[in-house]
Amino acid sequence: MLAVHPSGAIGAAAGRAEVEELFRGGAGSWQGFRVVRGPGAVAVAMADRGAVALVTADALVPGVDVVPVDGHDPLRAPEAYPVTAEVGVGAGARPGRVVTSLWTGDVMLGRRVGAAMAGTGNWELPFAQTADRLSAAALTVGNLECTLSKEGRATHGGDSFGADPRALAGVRRAGYDILTLGNNHLGDYGDAALVRTVAVARGEGFATTGAGESIAAARDPARVEAGGLRFVVLAFDAVGESPEAGPASPGVVWLRMPPITGPLAAADLAAVEQSVRAARASADVLVVVPHWGREYSHRPVADQYTVAHRLVEAGADAVIGMHQHWVQPIEVYRGRPVVHGLGNFVFDMTFSEQVQQAVVVELVHWGRTLKSIRALPVRIGTGGVPRFLDPAGAEGRGILATVWG
Structure with a gap:
């Protein structure tokens, strides 16, 4: 090869x-x-x-x-593949079963995206150009950047993201298996809406992680078997805004760190590391999904590297982050990928080129061995509807140059 x-x-x-x-x-x-x-x-x-x-x-x-x-x-x-050679038997020497998983950035089904669905009566509209490709993977994972209930007071004014639960029809059509909820918008309509969102998503068959009626529930990993592999996913919010889950209070998993929620909190990081170690034994593939970083920047803050490396050392097979609305680089640390920022996926932002550009990450496993991480360039078009780009085209090349820069 x-x-x-x-x-x-x-x-x-x-x-x-x-x-x-x-x-x-x-x-x-x-x-x-x-x-x-x-x-x-x-x-x-x-x-x-x-x-x-x-x-x-x-x-x-x-x-x-x-x-x-x-x-x-x-x-x-x-x-x-038409060219073969004899090799010794060892880890990764033979293909075994090929298992692909796709990981998308923020899926925001409210505001103008929600209005477009309601206006057309098409609750699958946001995934009209990506559903076939997303659903073809053995596992598809994305961050749900909205509530599925508006039963409380809007806490972010016009930036409060609440969606009609019928919008999950498109998420289902796109083949999503896991929705991460550890983000800064799950609390946009208060505690009751947050708890309701978790219940609705799980009731529709999606595994979730990162939020719940208590800190124990929020830390509980999402677990899905796909392609014969046990995938386990954890999520946390380093941006704040959504309430921090407590022993008996609903919220999301917090990890305080720059640039928004203060200096890196050793206790928060230790708690996430402990979650990784606890989940490791039951996972073939263990991925942590952070909501972190500085908005509208291609450059990770220094503590993104610190936290990601600590999570890999604790046992994570990959760290796949988002929140910044722009793509950020991919690195490989100790043989394990760290995606600093996927960018948006389904979103109605249009005020710059960068907020309309994203990547979907594909992990390719041969059995339990991770052989490759690939970045698939995306353009978000009218109505917040994404489409995959030709990687060899001018825009696709530009996005990938940033990701692999």
């Missing part, structure tokens, strides 16, 4: 004959890339955007992507 830095895989393609020639011969370059071989080749490709690693599948790790050969993706459909 030809493994390159993810930015180098955009629009790249190869033919079977040229790949076989590279393996047989000793060519030092391919399509402008410097060819590296042998132990450590993948690490070189991760660090050097001008290098391509010529390797077998057992060497692939998150942080590189692979070039399709004759139109076949060796990670998502290894059985159809």
Whole structure:
């Protein structure tokens, strides 16, 4: 396989004959890339955007992507890949069962998005251009950035996000399995609406995490089996605004940290780390979803790195964050991906290009082994309706350049 830095895989393609020639011969370059071989080749490709690693599948790790050969993706459909080689049996050496999961940013079904659904009578409208692709994954996860009840007083004025529960028809059509609720808008209509939102989402068959009628309920992970893997997801809110759940009071899981809720609170972080450690034994794949960071910025705040790295060290397989409304970089720490900001997904913001651009992240597992993280560029159009972009197109390339920058 030809493994390159993810930015180098955009629009790249190869033919079977040229790949076989590279393996047989000793060519030092391919399509402008410097060819590296042998132990450590993948690490070189991760660090050097001008290098391509010529390797077998057992060497692939998150942080590189692979070039399709004759139109076949060796990670998502290894059985159809036309170039094979014998390798020793080991972790990740054989494909096993391929399991893909998709992770989207904020899904806001109120305000103008809700008005468009109500006006047309089409409660699946926000997912009209993405439902087929989202539902094709073994698991689909997103952050529900609104309440499903308006039974209390609006606490954010015009920025109070409340949705009609009928809007969950589109969420269901798009194949979502888990909705994270640890965010700064779940409290927009008070405690009763928050509790009602959790109940409605779960009553419609979605697993939730990050909010509940007490801190114990809010910390309870979402658990879904998909593709034979036990996925476990935790979520927290570092932005505040929604009430902090207490021993007997409803709210969301808080983690106080810059730039909004104060200096990094050691006790809050320790509590989330403990949740990760407690969930680890029952998970094949354990992901933490933070709501964090500075709005309208491509740059993570320093403590995003600190918190993410601590969560990976506690046992998280991935950290996938959002809230900023702009995309932020992806890093790989100790072999595990950290997505600092997915951007919006379903949202009615239109005041800048950046708030209408996003990524959906795809994790590709071979059995329990994570082989790849991919960023799929998205444009949010009229009415807050997103669509997937061609990664090789001008806008798709621009978004991915920021994510992998």
